[in-house]
Amino acid sequence: MTEPAALLTPWRGTVLPAWTDYNGHLRDAHYMIVFSNATDCLIEGFGLDEAGRKATGHSIFTLESHINYLLEVKEGTPIEVRTQVLGADTKRLNIYHTLHVAGAQDTLAANQQMLLNVDMSGPRAAPFAPSVLPRVQALAERHRGLPTPKYAGRSISLPAPR
Amino acid sequence: MTEPAALLTPWRGTVLPAWTDYNGHLRDAHYMIVFSNATDCLIEGFGLDEAGRKATGHSIFTLESHINYLLEVKEGTPIEVRTQVLGADTKRLNIYHTLHVAGAQDTLAANQQMLLNVDMSGPRAAPFAPSVLPRVQALAERHRGLPTPKYAGRSISLPAPR
Numbered sequence: 266m267t268e269p270a271a272l273l274t275p276w277r278g279t280v281l282p283a284w285t286d287y288n289g290h291l292r293d294a295h296y297m298i299v300f301s302n303a304t305d306c307l308i309e310g311f312g313l314d315e316a317g318r319k320a321t322g323h324s325i326f327t328l329e330s331h332i333n334y335l336l337e338v339k340e341g342t343p344i345e346v347r348t349q350v351l352g353a354d355t356k357r358l359n360i361y362h363t364l365h366v367a368g369a370q371d372t373l374a375a376n377q378q379m380l381l382n383v384d385m386s387g388p389r390a391a392p393f394a395p396s397v398l399p400r401v402q403a404l405a406e407r408h409r410g411l412p413t414p415k416y417a418g419r420s421i422s423l424p425a426p427r
Numbered sequence: 428m429t430e431p432a433a434l435l436t437p438w439r440g441t442v443l444p445a446w447t448d449y450n451g452h453l454r455d456a457h458y459m460i461v462f463s464n465a466t467d468c469l470i471e472g473f474g475l476d477e478a479g480r481k482a483t484g485h486s487i488f489t490l491e492s493h494i495n496y497l498l499e500v501k502e503g504t505p506i507e508v509r510t511q512v513l514g515a516d517t518k519r520l521n522i523y524h525t526l527h528v529a530g531a532q533d534t535l536a537a538n539q540q541m542l543l544n545v546d547m548s549g550p551r552a553a554p555f556a557p558s559v560l561p562r563v564q565a566l567a568e569r570h571r572g573l574p575t576p577k578y579a580g581r582s583i584s585l586p587a588p589r
Contacts, residue, residue: 287477292463293459293463293489293492294456294457294459294460294462294463295456295460297455297456297459298456298457300456301454301455301456326496327455327496328495328496329493329494329495329496329581329583330455330493330494330496330583331491331492331493331494331581331582331583332491332492332493333490333491334488334489334490334491334492351585352585353585354585357585359583359584359585377583378583379583379585417583418582418583418584419491419493419582420493420580420581420582421491421492421493421521421539421540421541421579421580422521422580423513423514423515423516423519423521423541
């Protein structure tokens with residue numbers, strides 16, 4: 266497993282009561298809220314916060330997302346998302362989040378996302394703005410050579426019963 | 428595209444204000460809430476509503492989920508989820524949801540899920556209860572031979588820039 270120090274930790278928080286099921290565990294759909302929040306924070310770090318979106322006329326769309334649920338997590342637990350950039354081109358970003366109890370090693374869930382930069386005047390796919398692209402490329406470069414994480418590139422299938 | 432009549436429509440509703448972003452569109456993470464609701468309704472149809480979960484001691488866990496975002500949808504839009512069973516064995520269920528404006532053809536998003544039946548006394552994976560298994564098998568049989576849907580079995584990757 267890649268050392269946490271090599272990754273970003275764009276989001277830290279707590280499992281909120283509104284996110285849990287009747288057993289007090291984080292609901293499946295609400296893992297995606299946590300990962301979506303982490304993506305928002307990552308993108309803000311590239312300069313696409315509200316002011317940056319207004320200045321560039323660009324926004325980031327999620328094209329595709331894959332999640333693996335590994336362990337349950339209870340209401341009130343302090344949690345964090347760690348993020349690895351798997352790849353980027355001039356308008357797309359392929360990222361991999363893992364969810365952890367704050368500071369802990371075990372992976373509670375893994376989530377790969379493909380993001381697309383969009384010029385909202387179309388809307389249409391467009392290269393990252395000149396103010397954004399170098400930051401995306403710098404992070405992609407920093408993460409180049411990290412091991413491919415366990416749940417990247419997964420597809421869902423059901424083998425025939427044994 | 429498979430005719431809607433061949434599929435289940437386990438969930439109908441409306442895009443709620445709480446699910447939208449600053450542009451009034453359904454947020455990426457909240458598509459998953461819609462699909463999760465549809466899965467809950469599907470499972471209740473197999474007899475695993477609250478009373479059924481209590482009677483069997485079983486519950487359904489989501490192992491893995493893959494979503495493709497295709498079109499935006501605005502607050503207040505009437506929407507529905509259509510569902511195809513791609514496969515099942517004695518304890519797992521591989522399903523494929525699509526999201527639509529109510530009664531319309533265009534697919535707004537597609538979501539494949541792998542579900543696992545869990546005996547909560549462990550908790551551990553366990554065969555579907557005798558009251559549940561025939562219903563799962565009957566639906567899987569009814570959907571056998573339907574075309575494999577477009578976004579089933581996808582994996583996320585970023586080809587090298589051209």
